[in-house]
Amino acid sequence: QVQLVESGGRLVQAGGSLRLSCATSGRTFSSYVMAWFRQAPGKEREFVATITWNRGRTYYADSVKGRFTIDRDNAENMVYLQMNSLKPEDTAVYYCAARPAQLGVVLSPAGYDLWGQGTQVTVSS
Numbered sequence: 404q405v406q407l408v409e410s411g412g413r414l415v416q417a418g419g420s421l422r423l424s425c426a427t428s429g430r431t432f433s434s435y436v437m438a439w440f441r442q443a444p445g446k447e448r449e450f451v452a453t454i455t456w457n458r459g460r461t462y463y464a465d466s467v468k469g470r471f472t473i474d475r476d477n478a479e480n481m482v483y484l485q486m487n488s489l490k491p492e493d494t495a496v497y498y499c500a501a502r503p504a505q506l507g508v509v510l511s512p513a514g515y516d517l518w519g520q521g522t523q524v525t526v527s528s
Contacts, residue, residue, distance in 0.1 A: 405429040405517050407499045412522030419489050419526075425482040425499030425519060433457075433477040436502045439484045440512050441495035441524075448498070448512045452484060456504040464510075467493075489526045496521040 411423040423439070438453035452463045452473035461473055472485040482499055500515035502508075509515075 405432055405435055405501050407501060407517060407519035409497065409499050409519040409522040412497060412524045414525045414527060415489055417489060417491055417526055417528050420485070420487045421489065421524060423484040423486065423497055423499075423522060423524070425484075427480045427482065427499075427501070429480075432480045434504050435517075436504050436506075436508055437473075437475055437482045438500045438502070438515060439473060439482075440498045440500055440515075441493075442498070442521075443495040446495075450510040450512070451497070453508055453510065454482070455508060460508070462508065462510065486524070489524075491526045491528045494524060494526050496523050 406428045408426045439451040440448050441451050442448040450464050454461045454473045454475050470488045475482045498521045499519040501517040502515045
């Protein structure tokens with residue numbers, strides 16, 4: 404079982420950058436697909452980015468493509484989300500999620516059953 408703890412969220416001005424981190428515990432971290440989702444007030448949780456177990460493939464939501472980068476360090480059991488050129492519409496609670504690699508990549512939150520507690524990102528205009 405993998406446990407997930409996000410950090411790095413804070414208030415930032417539009418145009419700024421943040422790096423979110425997701426610390427994981429468990430000996431099988433490298434066998435999981437990892438993803439970031441976000442949820443703004445009054446909205447459904449939405450996909451942001453995902454990365455395969457060996458960093459071979461990444462996928463991004465159209466709204467963040469070219470601005471956000473997902474990466475992972477299997478030796479350190481960490482997942483990162485580098486967010487650049489932040490916009491007020493990026494304001495949300497950001498969640499780290501995990502899915503067994505043998506099940507493949509999905510972009511729906513329903514496909515993930517391991518979640519962190521979330522970290523708040525607020526982008527001011």
